[in-house]
Amino acid sequence: MPQPYLPTRFGVFLAPYHRPDRDPALQLRRDLDLVAALDRLGYEEVWAGEHHSAGYEIIASPELFLAAAAERTSRIMLGTGVNSLPFHQPLILADRICQLDQQSRGRAVLGVGPGQLPSDAFMTGVDPRRSRAMMSESLDAIVRLLRGETVTTATDWFTLEEARLQLGPYRGRELEVAVASAVSPTGAVLSGRHGISMLSLAAADPTGFATLDTNWAAHERACAESGHLPDRTGWRLVTPVHLAETREAALKQAEFGAPDLVAYIEALGGSRLEGCATPAGAVERWTAEGLPTFGRAVIGTAEDAVERIAELAEKTGGFGTFLILQLDIAEPAAALRSLEIFAERVVPRLTGTAEARRASLDWAARNSERFVGALRQATWEAVARKGEVR
Known part of the structure; x- marks a missing residue:
């Protein structure tokens, strides 16, 4: 049986989640600075979400945020993570994404979904029970528009008449x-x-982890029925990660942000989370059984991150891109250092880019006696010749 392949691309998924008692202008500015740092560190992708309520997830227009990020970066791909399709007229959204793609010179990726927050749906009059069907109707139109088709269609919530993209x-x-x-x-x-x-x-x-392989099987079946080839390189998995030099340091740093995330979950769910009364307890639960919405976090060392990603590859059979769910787990300096550790130590392990250097060192070590002996012999001969060059 072939071994599952590990991801070869890495990025950050930025909802973002920011505590609501801080200045949002500064929080957004820090997020833009973070994207610039990711570009310098070699991350391939960054994703920004769309939310309109509940105070923590403060990017309302991912295209607007990513357009600003495009001006601060040169290579990183810019994904909307995700546009909530029931809230948008399909032609208008497709047009905005194409403008982002033009402004960034081909770096836009359109992520789509039904919308995560029921409070967003309530304010816009969208019935959450209809959101998935609305997403399907919108996606069909958007895919056709992006592929250059002229689209005429009507649903009970949008109409397109000979719609086409001008860009x-x-x-x-x-x-x-x-x-x-x-x-x-x-x-x-x-x-x-x-x-x-x-x-x-x-x-x-x-629960999401348990369904990864069955969902991919459903994807493959749908591909076969529609005449498409499934491509694992386009599959992205998202997991919260915070790394430090030691696991103990990472866990201690996470006590900074875990209580805020617990407070957010409790506010939306209307009930208290067991085991989260203290910062240390919240971190322990987060890394063990996990937190609602955020799942099980990797809080530890580079080796812990490699191990978790290998588990994901084993469960899925292989996927193309690993995305770090970037949360305010630690203070900004420690959060940036975590991303540096991931780029410096995790990515080379997973992609094999360090193997040639390790092999070169092993070869030199195995032959050190021969190499050092030859160098000593050359030195002795030079001394014997009293510096005469032959």
Whole structure:
């Protein structure tokens, strides 16, 4: 049986989650600075979400945020993570994404989903029971528009009459679209139906983890039924990660942000979480059984991150991109250092880029006696010749 392959691309998923008693302008500015740092560190992707309520997730327009990020970066791909399709007229959203793709010169990725927060749906009059069907209707139109088609269609919530994009993606490229997938197979089926990518947002959640392989199987079946080839390189998995030099240091640093995330979960759920009365208790629960919404976090060392990603690869059979769910787990300096550790120590282990250097060192070590002996012999001969060059 072939071994599952490990991801070769890495990025950050930025909802973001910021405590509501701080200055939002400074929080957004820090997020933009973070994207610039990710670009310098070699991360391939950054994703920004869309939310309109509950105070913590403060990016309302991922395209607006990513357009500003594009001006501060040169290579990192910019994904909307995700646009809530029931809140948008499909032509208008597709047009905005194409503008982002033009402004960033081909670095936009469109992530789509039904919308996570029921409070967002309530304020806009969207029935949460209809959100997945609305997403499907919108996605069908958007995919066709992005592929250059002229679309005429009508649903009970939007109409398109000979709709076409006046810009299109940058230089005629095929703009990548990724569908959010959590526990249910809805996203997996839709992505397979259209032959597009899949974004597994609940990979860290025990229930979400358990359905990763079955959701991929549903994706493959939908691909086969629609005449598309499934492509694991387009599959992205999301997990919260915080790293430090030692596991003890990482766990202590996480006590900074874990209580705020617990407070957010408790406010939305209307009940207290067991075992989270203290910062240390919240961190312990987060790394053991996990927290609602955020799943089980990797809080430890580079080796812990490698081990978890290998587990994900084993469960899925292989996927293309690993995304760090970036939360305010630690203070900003420690959070940035975590991302540096991941880039410096985790990525080379997973991609094999350090293997040639290790092999070179091993070869030199195995032959050190021969090499050092030759060097000593050359030195003795030079001394015997009293510096005469021959």
